[in-house]
Amino acid sequence: METIDIAIVGAGPAGLTAALYASRARARTVVFEQGIPGGQIITTDWVENYPGFPKGLSGQELGDLMLAQAEEFGAEVRPFTSIDKIEPSDLDFIITTSEDEQFLARAVIIATGAIPKKLGVPGESEFTGRGVSWCATCDGALFKDKVVAVIGGGDAAAEEALFLTKFAAQVHLIHRRDELRATKCIQERCFENDKITMQWSRVVKEVKGEGGKVVGIELGATNGDEDEFLPLDGVFIFVGVDPVNTIAMDLTSFNESGYIVTDHDGRTDYPGIYAAGDVTDNELKQVITAAAKGASSAFEALKYVDNKVCSI
Numbered sequence: 001m002e003t004i005d006i007a008i009v010g011a012g013p014a015g016l017t018a019a020l021y022a023s024r025a026r027a028r029t030v031v032f033e034q035g036i037p038g039g040q041i042i043t044t045d046w047v048e049n050y051p052g053f054p055k056g057l058s059g060q061e062l063g064d065l066m067l068a069q070a071e072e073f074g075a076e077v078r079p080f081t082s083i084d085k086i087e088p089s090d091l092d093f094i095i096t097t098s099e100d101e102q103f104l105a106r107a108v109i110i111a112t113g114a115i116p117k118k119l120g121v122p123g124e125s126e127f128t129g130r131g132v133s134w135c136a137t138c139d140g141a142l143f144k145d146k147v148v149a150v151i152g153g154g155d156a157a158a159e160e161a162l163f164l165t166k167f168a169a170q171v172h173l174i175h176r177r178d179e180l181r182a183t184k185c186i187q188e189r190c191f192e193n194d195k196i197t198m199q200w201s202r203v204v205k206e207v208k209g210e211g212g213k214v215v216g217i218e219l220g221a222t223n224g225d226e227d228e229f230l231p232l233d234g235v236f237i238f239v240g241v242d243p244v245n246t247i248a249m250d251l252t253s254f255n256e257s258g259y260i261v262t263d264h265d266g267r268t269d270y271p272g273i274y275a276a277g278d279v280t281d282n283e284l285k286q287v288i289t290a291a292a293k294g295a296s297s298a299f300e301a302l303k304y305v306d307n308k309v310c311s312i
Contacts, residue, residue, distance in 0.1 A: 004028045005305050006298070007095050007105035009083050009247060012039020013287045014277025015111035016066040017294030018301075019075035022109075025302050029075045030103065032095070034082035038063025039113050040278075041287055043137045045163040050287050059137070062287065083247055086273075091308060093272065106308055107272045107301040110248050110260060111294060114241035114278040114285075119151065123207030123214075124237075131214025131234045132207060136160035143234045145169045149217060151204055152238035158182035158190050160238055165195040172230060174199040176222050201225070207235055243279045255281055266297030274301050 006022045008015045011033035022029040036042060044059030053062075071077060082098040086108055095103040116134040118124055124132055133139040136150075140163060148168045150161040153175035159182075161173045173180075173190060178200045180187050190196050201223035208216045208229070216231040243259045252268040252275070253261045259281035266274045276293035278285050 001094075001102050001104050003092075003104045003106075004030050005105070006030075006107050006109060006301050007032065007086075007093070007103060008109045008111060009086075010039070010111035010113055010244075010277070010279070011037035011067070011077055011079070012111060012113045012277055012290065013041055013063075013066060014113070014290040014294035014297075015039070015109070016063075016070045016075075016077075017291040018109045018111060018276060018298040019070040019077070020066075020073060021295050021298035022302060023070060023073040023075035025298075026074075027302055027305060030105075031070070031075055031077040032081045032083050032097065033077065033079050034098075035080065037067045037077055037079055039290075043135045044159070045137045046159075047287065066291075086247060086251060088251075088270075091272070106305045107274065109266070109294075109297050109301055110268075110273065110275040110279060111277045111290075111297075112244040112247060112279045114243045116237065117240045117242055119204055119237055119239065121204055121206055123209060127207050127209045127214050127235075130212055131209065131232075133234065133236050134238070136163050136236050139234075139236075140164050140167045143168050146233035147231065148172070148234040148236060149174055149199075149230065149232050150236045150238060152240075153177060153180045153182065154238065154240075155182045155186055157238035158186045160236055161196055162186070162189055162193065164236065165193055168195065168234075171196045172199050172232070173197070174202050174204065174219070176203050177201065178223070199230070204235075241278060241285070245279060248273070248275070248279075257281065262297075264296070265300045266293055267300055272301075272304055274298075 005027035008031040041059040042063040048056035087094045149172040205220045206218040260275040274297040276297040277290040
C-alpha cells in the first residue's frame with residue numbers, strides 16, 4: 001500500500017489550492033477527482049472577480065491554470081477517480097478508490113464541493129437533458145434564437161442569464177422575490193440587457209413538455225397574482241447547491257444543512273481530517289473564498305503531518 005502525506009478529495013478551486021500549498025511544502029500530495037479537475041468553475045463562462053486577471057478569463061481557463069500550478073509543484077491529480085471510503089487506521093487513514101486501489105494517508109482534506117439544487121417540481125426530472133439544464137455554459141448554444149428561462153436570483157442565476165443572451169432570442173429571469181440577490185453590478189447588466197425580461201414574485205410549479213421536449217412552465221405567484229403559463233424552449237435552474245458530503249458521513253460532524261463543520265482554519269472535529277470549499281458552510285461561495293479555505297486547510301494539515309512525523 002502506497003503511503004502519501006496528504007490526500008485531497010476533490011479538484012475544484014479549494015482542492016487544487018490545497019494541493020498547491022501542500023506540494024509546494026514538499027509533502028507528497030495526491031488529489032482524487034471523480035470528474036474533470038476544476039470543479040464547478042469550469043462550467044462558468046467568464047470570471048472577472050478573481051484577482052490577477054483584470055480583463056477576466058473563462059472558468060475553464062482558470063481551472064486549467066490552477067491544475068497546472070498544483071502539478072508544477074509535484075501534486076499528483078487523478079481525474080475520474082472516486083473514493084469509496086476513508087477509514088481511520090491507527091493515526092493514519094486508508095483511502096480506497098472505486099478501482100480498489102488503496103493508499104495510506106497521514107492527513108485528508110475533503111474538498112468535494114456542492115452540486116446544484118433541484119426545484120423538485122413535476123416535469124423537472126422527466127425533461128432533464130431535453131430542455132431542463134443546470135449549466136448554461138454546457139447547453140446554452142443549443143438554444144440559439146429560442147426562448148429560455150433562468151430560475152434564481154443570485155449571482156449564478158444573473159450571470160448565466162447574461163451568458164444565455166449570446167444565444168437565446170429572449171431570456172426570462174424568474175425570481176420568487178421582487179428584487180434580485182445578485183451583486184449590484186451584475187444586476188445592472190441584466191436590467192440594461194434588452195433580451196432579459198424580469199419575472200418578479202414567481203415560482204415554478206411545473207415544467208411542461210410535449211414530444212419529449214420542454215414547451216413551457218407553470219408559474220405560481222408569491223404576491224397574490226394569478227398563476228400563468230409561460231411558453232419556453234428551455235429552463236436553466238440556479239437556486240443554490242447541496243454539499244457533496246457522503247464520503248465524510250462517518251468521520252465528522254455536519255450542520256443542519258449538511259455542510260461539514262470546521263473551524264476557521266478548516267479543522268474538523270476528527271484529528272487529521274480537514275475540509276475546505278463549498279462542502280463547508282460559507283455564506284460567500286466564490287472561487288476566491290474556496291481557494292482561501294483550501295490554503296488554510298493545507299497549512300493546518302501540513303502542521304499535523306509534521307508533528308506526527310516528528311513524534312515517531
